[in-house]
Amino acid sequence: MTVPALEVEGLRHSYGGNRLALEDVGFRVMPGAFTCLLGPNGAGKSTLFALATGLLRPTAGRVRIHGHDIAQAPGDALAHLGVVFQQPTLDLDLTVVQNLRYFAALHGIGRREADRRIEAELTRLSLFERRAEKVRALNGGHRRRVEIARALLHRPTLLLLDEPTVGLDIPARRTLIRHVHALCAEDGIAVLWATHLIDEIDPATDHVVVLHRGRVRANGPVAAVNEETGCATVAESFDRLTAARPTAEVEAAA
């Protein structure tokens, strides 16, 4: 049996107080799958990311990355993990290459090997000509692409992206979505792409995990989820699953 690239099990988190940010969240992302973590603002997506990257420790439950528990073997888990956070995390005053070399060093990749991989990733994302520019000089779409190139330098098998298209215009969004789908198809990388924008989902190939108020409301290939909700499109399914109405059945199931 294939080991899931990401396995989340019984995850619960609270920031103190009574309100739970996440409650009994569980799902899997298999190698090569593009999975959209779909949820309205405040659904718990960023909390889930902080837990999956070991920046926070959950109140209960576990996160495994290629079978490595992030709490028990953070080194092995993080070595398989590439992350693009919602907030930009590049040093604006450093050049593209300096930023990437810094990251490569954090993963113990030597200078020569790092430069080779940097060239390959930047070329793939059509950014190689701009390598010597300071990040400050790049536009938002290009900065995002640098962050994706960076997240791939240590050859992760799982890539997490937290609302990576925030602040991008439509062409830049499209390019980005195409790039990341290509990574799944060509390199077999598993992707978890958090978003609240329905149109970023490709209904033919993608999986979805719908998160609402800290709980998983649906989980599976788009077609299966639509069948479950009895809706024709993922947008309708999403509306139904995340409707604010206090339906007894949803709350009871929850």
Next chain:
Amino acid sequence: MTGRQFGGWWIAFQGIVAREVLRFVHQRERFLGALVRPLVWLFVFAAGFRAALGIAIIPPYETYIPYEVYIVPGLIGMIQLFNGMQGSLSMVYDREMGSMRILLTSPLPRAFLLLARLLGGVVVSVLQVAAFLLIVRLYGIDLPIWAPLTVLPALLLNGLMLGALGMVLASTIRQLENFAGVMNFVVFPLFFLSSALYPLYRMEEAGPLLWWLCSLNPFTHGVELIRFALYGRIDWLALAVVTGATLLFAALAVRGYSPARGMGSRAPSAAG
């Protein structure tokens, strides 16, 4: 995956230090500010005080010294103090800006990453001190010829202590805006209640309470460590206090960044 043998640690260490140095070099204002501050004290304050303040012969000095000579170690300490606080400011900034997360998602142990980050800051402070000592020498202040070398271990230790203190502050300060308070409640008391500007026996003449505060201040011992090291000597009490304080602050800093407490135990901002 490649990164977790010993070679990987060394590569990561170099990368982290290199980033700190690059960032410092790119911020020209910061470099000038770091240099101008102690020079103003040296050229203006010390010149004015020279007449008012006579200094008896106290170790490590073997003769009467002008006030400018006395104040040099204190100003070196000041450079490192400000650098340590600057380091903590940039850590708060990194946390707000998210680049701290990139550091902490490296597969290497968190304590090692934070220590490397700390040493990166110390290297920057040593560069600042080197520039300062060069100007001091050109100005004609008499220091032993080997002073820049003998002072180096003291600079590393004192820099580590102040950098670790800065990290502790960074892990407790929630927002960038609160940072001005640090200046008032940390930097000024540390600096003025120390032996940086006036010898401790002068403080004793002023009152026992002040003397006690100055003697308990770890920054006093950092300055004395530097003062003795400039003359190729070791102040053992200072060495013990600075080492102890460094270990204490470093332990608190690592604790402040443990995953159980989260990134300063805040909920992620904006869309959750």
